[in-house]
Amino acid sequence: MDTSSNSVGAVQPQRVRFDTPLTLAGGGVLPAFELVYETYGELNAARSNAVLVCHALSGNHHVAGHYAGEPKNLGWWDNLVGPGKPLDTRKFFVVGVNNLGGCYGSTGPVTVNPASGRPWGADFPVVVVEDWVAAQARLADRLGIDAWAAVIGGSLGGMQAMQWALEYPERIRHALVIASAPKLTAQNIAFNEVARQAILSDPDFHGGHYYEHGVVPARGLRLARMIGHITYLSDDQMAEKFGRRLRQGDLKFSYDVDFEIESYLRYQGDKFAGYFDANTYLITTKALDYFDPARDYGGNLAAALARARADFLVVSFSTDWRFAPERSREIVYGLVHNGLGVSYAEIECSAGHDSFLLDDPHYHAVMRAYFEGIRL
Amino acid sequence: MTNVLGRFDFDAIAKWIRPGEKVLDLGCGDGSLLRYLRDEKGVLGYGVDNDPDNILACIRNGVNVVQIDLEAGLSGFEDGFFDHVVMSLSLQTVRHTERLLAEMLRVGREAVVSFPNFGQRSHREAIAEGRMPVSKTLPYQWYNSPNVRFFTMADFETLCAERGIVLRERLGFDGEAAVTEDLNLNASIAVYRLGKAG
Numbered sequence: 328m329d330t331s332s333n334s335v336g337a338v339q340p341q342r343v344r345f346d347t348p349l350t351l352a353g354g355g356v357l358p359a360f361e362l363v364y365e366t367y368g369e370l371n372a373a374r375s376n377a378v379l380v381c382h383a384l385s386g387n388h389h390v391a392g393h394y395a396g397e398p399k400n401l402g403w404w405d406n407l408v409g410p411g412k413p414l415d416t417r418k419f420f421v422v423g424v425n426n427l428g429g430c431y432g433s434t435g436p437v438t439v440n441p442a443s444g445r446p447w448g449a450d451f452p453v454v455v456v457e458d459w460v461a462a463q464a465r466l467a468d469r470l471g472i473d474a475w476a477a478v479i480g481g482s483l484g485g486m487q488a489m490q491w492a493l494e495y496p497e498r499i500r501h502a503l504v505i506a507s508a509p510k511l512t513a514q515n516i517a518f519n520e521v522a523r524q525a526i527l528s529d530p531d532f533h534g535g536h537y538y539e540h541g542v543v544p545a546r547g548l549r550l551a552r553m554i555g556h557i558t559y560l561s562d563d564q565m566a567e568k569f570g571r572r573l574r575q576g577d578l579k580f581s582y583d584v585d586f587e588i589e590s591y592l593r594y595q596g597d598k599f600a601g602y603f604d605a606n607t608y609l610i611t612t613k614a615l616d617y618f619d620p621a622r623d624y625g626g627n628l629a630a631a632l633a634r635a636r637a638d639f640l641v642v643s644f645s646t647d648w649r650f651a652p653e654r655s656r657e658i659v660y661g662l663v664h665n666g667l668g669v670s671y672a673e674i675e676c677s678a679g680h681d682s683f684l685l686d687d688p689h690y691h692a693v694m695r696a697y698f699e700g701i702r703l
Numbered sequence: 704m705t706n707v708l709g710r711f712d713f714d715a716i717a718k719w720i721r722p723g724e725k726v727l728d729l730g731c732g733d734g735s736l737l738r739y740l741r742d743e744k745g746v747l748g749y750g751v752d753n754d755p756d757n758i759l760a761c762i763r764n765g766v767n768v769v770q771i772d773l774e775a776g777l778s779g780f781e782d783g784f785f786d787h788v789v790m791s792l793s794l795q796t797v798r799h800t801e802r803l804l805a806e807m808l809r810v811g812r813e814a815v816v817s818f819p820n821f822g823q824r825s826h827r828e829a830i831a832e833g834r835m836p837v838s839k840t841l842p843y844q845w846y847n848s849p850n851v852r853f854f855t856m857a858d859f860e861t862l863c864a865e866r867g868i869v870l871r872e873r874l875g876f877d878g879e880a881a882v883t884e885d886l887n888l889n890a891s892i893a894v895y896r897l898g899k900a901g
Contacts, residue, residue, distance in 0.1 A: 659779070
């Protein structure tokens, strides 16, 4: 199908303000906050067709369509969401939201702290998955959505879908947990820590208050993104995409770019450092590290999942070593233990963790079939 | 008995499953047995398969399905969680037969297995004529068969006896007709209900 013909088309972000204080998992309180979000499709009369799409580390509320006059500024999951696409906006009312602490307009380190009149910077509290979901629940209230037909997310977004099922079991009928994990492994936290150290040790970081100095810790953010990218791709795919190909004809015997992979990582790092906020990156990696619903249950995931009532679709990708299939299976077995509805697909795909953003035909067929089976 | 499921061994299997049971279906295909058990008996069912097309078919059928490789065992499932663990016409496609039978009876109170009986008369005749059997129940040529274990009802029963697996009930079919005499000679499909000793 031609993707241009089944786009949600030109979309506009919206903004909503909440003046009731939000108590955070870390103990702090946000006296008020704003969320930026987008919606696609129409909420039906029964308000039973709403689907929340949760973003991962670097995503945002712009899930599908494009902005007026910016045809190339496509939503990050545009291949999944739209009329006739697996998450069909003719059937569903789809909501994308930028999480608290984000850098795309929702209240976060780059927005102004009303108490000081200056950007929050490092003073913005460390918000975690529980806080995001609590804020998303406020948005659902405001939109008149008692229960989501589904909450879906990949990676860190999948953790939010899981958290919804645990925190608001009566408000979510289906949870789609894609390329995710019930908690990070030591190796996974280690990658995040290297990324954080890259940012924290950048002389332009200024303890997180770099906005006031008119600089950004671009070198740190760039390194953080480079290491992230390595872990999102598979060894096979990197070999296939770049191999040992040289950027220019011959070795340079210098520290300039020799190999294509170096050029790719530098390009991705520079691009990211140009638009993403370092404080948001720090917060978001902490949210990843802290997520562990089994922690309050002595590490027993099945016990943690006992509260859930939703039907689950869990999907992993064969070459994803950052959020490996084994981790998805832990979720599946925990759900089976509780007699919950769950289907689990392990997609053969060479693209590593990033596979969840691609439109592999079998992957999308599975997603389509699952969404088609959701009764409104 | 009418063949409501399009697979006559399903009818026999369904008879042994009581309403509301927890059932694990290994090699569940498109999930039609589980769908039937859910709709007719309110069974809480989970399918296991490793074929992407079958996973998709199960999701389309609205039944729970978990994509795992049966050869890797059932280690994720808890002891005694299921009332019945079903394996319909798939046991012969698994290399680790012994381990899987033990696993089925670890996670389930009873196991129900069906398999093509290599001991059936026409199969014996083919061998006697010097050829590997090809029949309705063994439709493959030797070079493209998904089957990796070739055994008769008598072989299977010997293994069960040696491993302390109790034969609670057994049925034989030739085509869709039930066989009553000399099952190992006359049945092309065998269906067993198995339990643990003691």
